[in-house]
Amino acid sequence: MAARDGSRVLASPLRSLPALGQSRSMFIQTETTPNDDSLKFIPGVPVMTNNGTAEFTEAKSSIGSPLALRLFGIDDVRSVFYGPDFVTVSKQEDSQWNVLKPEIYSILMEHFSSQAPLFRDAAAQEAAGPQDTKILDTDSEIVAMVKELLDTRIRPAIMEDGGDIEYRGFDENTGLVKLKLKGSCRGCSSSSVTLKSGIERMLKHYIPEVQTVEQVLDQEEEIALDAFSDFEKRLEEKEKDNEKNKKQDLSQYMSL
Incomplete structure (x- = not known):
């Protein structure tokens, strides 16, 4: 389980709750994840209904969700993921969280405090969150x-x-x-x-x-994995060449 890093931001009060007759302030917490390039933002209110999830890996795929589309407007945001009560934002490897977090906080607080819908319509929500574990009559x-x-x-x-x-x-x-x-x-x-x-x-x-x-990997993930494997092979070959050159230099030195 990820440990909370204690980050909290106080936003403008949410709309007054008629049943309580008072306003409530929003606190957004962050949790670190095993992936250094991903942070879990917890707004303290439900995000996806029915315990569902949705993922967006590029701005084009997030057109049906105004919140995700705004988050992709931040430089170096790589993907956005909605959970039942959290939003995970992933960044490019060479970017810094201390630069990205203030703008992410601002967008999340504005969205959830306004109680705006997460998706433009039901069709957009269904397209973003496949019911992959729904048991079908045709399942064995x-x-x-x-x-x-x-x-x-x-x-x-x-x-x-x-x-x-x-x-x-x-x-x-x-x-x-x-x-x-x-x-x-x-x-x-x-x-x-x-x-x-x-x-x-x-x-x-x-x-x-x-x-x-x-x-199962997407095409872009397979390309990235292949590129990383090629990079590792080149490093290994370079180390072998360096070791070979060292031995040759030592042999020449000993023959003097």
Whole structure:
């Protein structure tokens, strides 16, 4: 579970609550996540209804949500994720949170204090938050069990860290469960540990038919992963060349 960093910002009072006859001030808290480039912002009011989630990885995909679109207007914001009671914002690796947070706070406080809708319409909300773990009449007993475990045991734990998982399918011949990591889990260095040590172990424990869990990557994630692998290979080759040159220099020195 992520630890709160104690950051709190006092915004303008929310609208008066008719039932109480008084106004309430908004406090936005932040929580760190396992991903240094993602922060979890907690406005103290519901964000997504029905325990749903929604993710936007570019400004074009956020047109249906005015809040996400405004957040993408901040330089170096890479993605926006809505949870039941939080908003996770992810930044570019080379940017600094102390530069981005004030503007993020301002946009979040303005939105939630005005009680503006999160989406332009119901169609936009449905498009942003797929009901991937909804049990269908066509699901097999195994698939239904996988979805139930994901929804009731695994998803709540991952949301504590500002992320989520999306069910992408189950191969009953191989026992392979396909999942997509979202929010702060996207691109996190510990995501493979989360998949294998956490999710896979729990699914295999309760459902013997499950043999392994595999992460599904978007095209942009695959490109980034390939680029990182190429970079690591180049570094390794450079280190080998340097070591070889050192040995040659030493050999020449000893022959003098």
